[in-house]
Amino acid sequence: MIRKRTATIVSVQALAAPGHYVLTFDDPETARDARPGHFIAVGATTPANAGSSILRKPFSIYKVDPDAGLCTILFSVYGPTTSTMALYKPGDKLDFLGPLGGRVFDADPQAAVHHVMVGGGYGVPPLNFLAKTIKAANPSAKVTLIYGARSANLLVGDDGLREAGVEIIACTDDGSLGVKGRVTDGLAPLLAPPILGAGGASGGACVYTCGPTPMMRAVAELCMAHNTPCQVSMETPMPCGIGICVGCVLKKADGTFSRTCTDGPVYPATEVTWQ
Amino acid sequence: MIRKRTATIVSVQALAAPGHYVLTFDDPETARDARPGHFIAVGATTPANAGSSILRKPFSIYKVDPDAGLCTILFSVYGPTTSTMALYKPGDKLDFLGPLGGRVFDADPQAAVHHVMVGGGYGVPPLNFLAKTIKAANPSAKVTLIYGARSANLLVGDDGLREAGVEIIACTDDGSLGVKGRVTDGLAPLLAPPILGAGGASGGACVYTCGPTPMMRAVAELCMAHNTPCQVSMETPMPCGIGICVGCVLKKADGTFSRTCTDGPVYPATEVTWQ
C-alpha cells in the first residue's frame, strides 16, 4: 500500500562521515509496513528552491521502530533534494511517497545459510535493515556485513549491527580500516570452500548487495562464478518511483526492460544485465 | 563605481510586520559610497535553489553606517530570493552588485523647503535613508515622512526617524494607526496653501516618493496638480540592474524608453508616463 505522506521529522543528525546525515520521521504505517529493500520518494521543495529540481528522489529505509512509529533514512548531500533535507529541523515536514518497491529482499532467516550483506555508500542502509530483520527473526542466524569506502571515515550505515550480533568486515581503498581493498576482496574468502560447503544454497552463503553499480556488478559476477545465490538492489535513477514513467528500467537477461521501482529494486543477480 | 561583492552578513532580524526582515552586511566601500536611492542586486542562490530563479533581485539601501562599514536593507518575503535571504544567518555571505542606480534622490538640505517623503511598503527604506541624510546635513530642515499600509502592523521602515527629528504621518486603510486612508490623504493637506506658501518650489514642499506604482502615480499627479516638485523612485523589475539588458525600461514623456536601473531609478515626476 503506497501512501502519500507529510510526516513530521523527529531528528536530523550529521554523521561523522562528511556530508552524511540520518533523518528520522514519525509515520507509524510506514514503520509497520516497510520491509528491507523498500524505499521512499522524497520531494524536498521549499519556496526557496521551487522549480530547480522537480522530481522526487528515492531513499532506502534504513531503520524502523514499529513500536514508536518511527522510520529512519540515511543520506549524503549531492543536489537540491539532499541539500534541502540537510537543512531540515525537528518538527519540519517530510513529503514522501512510500513505502515503494515491488520486490524487496527475500531472505529466509531460518535457512542454514550464511547471510552475507555486501554494501557501499548509501547502499549500506537497506542491508543494515535486512541484517537486523534476519537476526531479530533468528538470533542464531549467521549474518555478515561487508562494506567498503575509500577511507574509514566514509564508512556509514553499520549502526547497531555489532550489538545485534552481525559480523562486520570493513574494506577501505586506503587500508585505513579493515581489509585494504574492495568489498570483493572481503567477500571472496567467504565464498571459497569450505564455507560454501557442499555447494548450492543450503549450507552455503546467500549474498545481498546494494551500492554503486560497478561494485554490485563485481559482487554479482563473483557470486555467479561461485554458484552462490545473490540478490542485487538496483539504484538506477527513479523519476517517479511508482511505475508510471518507465524511465528507471533495467535491461534483463531475457532482453526485456524491467521497471526497477515496481518490478525491483531487488533482483536475483541472474536476471540482471550490466552495461 | 559598481562592485561585485561577497559581503559578510552581520545580522538578519525579523520585524514585527509579518514576513519582513532587515539584513545588515559588512561592506565599508558600499557604506561609504551609497546615496539615498541607490540599490544593490542580490543573487541568493544556494545549492538547494540553484536554477529556480536565475536573476538577481534589487533591494534599496535602507541604512548605512560608514564608520562601522555596515549597510542595511529591509525586505519582505515573496519568491526564491527573499525566501532564501530570510534563512541567512550572521556569518553567511551576501552576493551582490552595488551600489547601483545612475540617478538617485536629489535633495538640497539647505533649501528652505518642506521635504516630504511619501512611501509605501518596501518603498519606505530609501526614503528613510534620504530623510536622515537631509537631517544630518541640516538638523533644522523640515522633513516629514508619510507612509501607508493596509494596517498598522504592516508599516515598516520608520526606524530612527523620530529620533532624527523627522515628523511622521502614518496612513492606514483600516485606520488602525494615524490617518484612515491613503498616503495621498496624508499628503494633500501639506500641499494646500498656506503650507505651499507663495507657490513654486522655494518655501513650498519638495516631495520624494517610492512604493507601489499606483501609489506613486497618485502622489505624482497630486504634486503636479499643486505645482509641487516631486521625485519618484521607480521600482520596475530589473533583470540585470546594470544597464545591459534594457528590460527595465520606463516610457518617458518624450516617448523614448529609459533604463530605470542606470538612467534612474529616480526621475522627476514630469518625465514619467504611467500606463
Next chain:
Amino acid sequence: MAVNLEVKIGSLTMRTPVTTGSGTFGFGSETKDLVDLSKLGAVCVKATTRERRLGNPPARMCETASGVLNAIGLQNGGIENYILEKLPYLRQFDVPIIVNVPGESPDDFAYVARRLTESGGADAIELNISCPNVSHGLDYATQPHLTAEVVAAVKAVTDLPIIAKLSPNVTDIRPIAKAAEDAGADAISLINTVIGTAIDARKRTFKLANKTGGLSGPAIKPIALLAVYRVAQTVNVPIIGMGGIMNATDAVEFLLAGATAVAAGTVNFVNPLAAIEIADGIADYLEKNGFTDVHELIGAVQ
C-alpha cells in the same frame, strides 16, 4: 457556490477540465493505492501501439533545469495486451478513457483505432503524431499533409472523438493544427515534448542512451502556452493544453490562453494526485474571482 467545471472535447464530456498527459500516468492501475480515477476529467493512458514495443535502452530519462528529458521509446504491450490487461481496471471507474496511439503508417493508426472502437477500449483517441523519440517517420505532425493523412485514415474507421496531438518542434504550428481540423480532428492536444539533449561533461557522453529526448516540465511552459494561444486563434475545435503544468495557477494560464481542457503530465511523477488537485484549484480560482463557469476563462487573454 458551485461552479461549473464540465467541458466537452468533441462528443466527450469531461467532468473536470483536467486529464493526464499520455505516458505520465501509466495505465491507471499503477496508482491504484492513491488515485480514484473517477475524480479525473478523463484518463489519458500511455501510448499503445499495434504491436508490443520494448522501448529504448536505459538511460531513458534525466533531469534538466526545471525540466525532464525522456526517451522512453513507447514501451508498451501492444493493443491486444491493452484490451486484455489494462482496460478491465480502467472500466471499473466512471471516467472517460483517452487512448494515445502512435504508429508508423496511417494504416497502423487506423488498425489500432479500429480495435479500440470494436472493443470499446476508448472514449476518445489521441493520435500521437508528435513523439520525438522514435525514428522512421513517426513524426507526422511536422507536415500539414501528413497530419491530415493520419487524421483522415482514423476518421474513416471510427466514430470516436479524434484528438490530434501536435509537436512544438515546428516552424509554425498553425497550419498543422488547421490541417488536423480540416481532416476531421475533433480536438487538438498540445504540446508533446520539445526535442533536446543533455551531455555529461564528466563522462563525455550523452546522458540518454538514445542521444536525444523530449523535454517536458516547467522549462517548456512558455513554449506550450504560446502554442496553445496561437492554435486557439487558428482553429475552432477545442484544445487540450499541456506542457509544464504543475499546479492550478499554471492550468488557469492555459485556459486563459485558449485551452478548453488541460493535462497534468510530468507533475504526476511528483504528485500522482495532481490532476485532481488542479481541478479543485481551478474551482477555487473561479470562486475567488467571481466566475461561475470555467468557460469564462477559456481564451480570455487576447
Next chain:
Amino acid sequence: MAVNLEVKIGSLTMRTPVTTGSGTFGFGSETKDLVDLSKLGAVCVKATTRERRLGNPPARMCETASGVLNAIGLQNGGIENYILEKLPYLRQFDVPIIVNVPGESPDDFAYVARRLTESGGADAIELNISCPNVSHGLDYATQPHLTAEVVAAVKAVTDLPIIAKLSPNVTDIRPIAKAAEDAGADAISLINTVIGTAIDARKRTFKLANKTGGLSGPAIKPIALLAVYRVAQTVNVPIIGMGGIMNATDAVEFLLAGATAVAAGTVNFVNPLAAIEIADGIADYLEKNGFTDVHELIGAVQ
C-alpha cells in the same frame, strides 16, 4: 601546464573560446567598472540596426522556470550612433568585436555591414536573422533560401567574417545551417531565443506588452545543445554555441556537442564576469582531464 584555449572563427582569432551573447552585454561600456574586455575571447555587442529603434513598450522581460522571456524589440541607437558613441570605448581594448546586425531586408543587412567595414567598426558580423521579437519578416532564419539571400547580400559587401545566427524555432535547423554555409557564412551561431509567452493568472493578461517573447537561460539548454550537435554534423564551418550557459561545465557540454566557441548570454545579468570565469573554468577542465588543447573537446561526444 598551460593549455591552449585559442580558437578561430573564420579569419577571426579568439584568445579564449568565450564571447558574449548579443543583447546580453550591452556595448561593453556599461560594465566598465567590472569587466576588462581584453580578457574576453570576443565581445559581441547588442543588435545594431540601420536606423535608431526605440524598442518595445514595457513590460519587456519576465522570469519563467529556469529561464527569462524577453521582448526588447532591438532598442538601439542605429549604426552611426554605434560608430560614434560605442566604438571608441570598445577599441580601447585588445579584443575582437562582433557586431550583431538585424534588418528588414537584405539591403538593410548589407548597408550596415558596409558601414561597419568602412568604419572599422567590427572584426566580424553576426547576422541576426533569428530574432523572434520583431515582426515583418525579420525572421529570415526560418527558410533556407531567405537565409542564403541575406548571407550572400552581406558577403558581397564585406571581407569581414560573417556569422549567421540561427533560430531554434524551426522544424529542422540543418538545411538552414547548410544554406548559410553554402552562401558563404564563415560560422554559425546558435541558438537565438525560443519563442514563448507567459500569462499572469491574477491579472489575466500577458506578462509582456508584446504578448510573445524569446526564452533564454538554463530552461533552453537541452534545445540548444541538440541544435549545436545537429548542425555540427551538417556543416564544416565553426559553430558558436549558446543557450543557457551558466558556468564552465555548461560551456564544456557545448564544446563536446560540436561548438568551437560559446557565448555567455543571460548569465551576464547575474554575473557580468561570466565569460571570463567560464574561460578560466574551461582551462581548469582541460587540465584536470589531461587535455592540452580546447580542440580536443570540440565535437568529442558523438
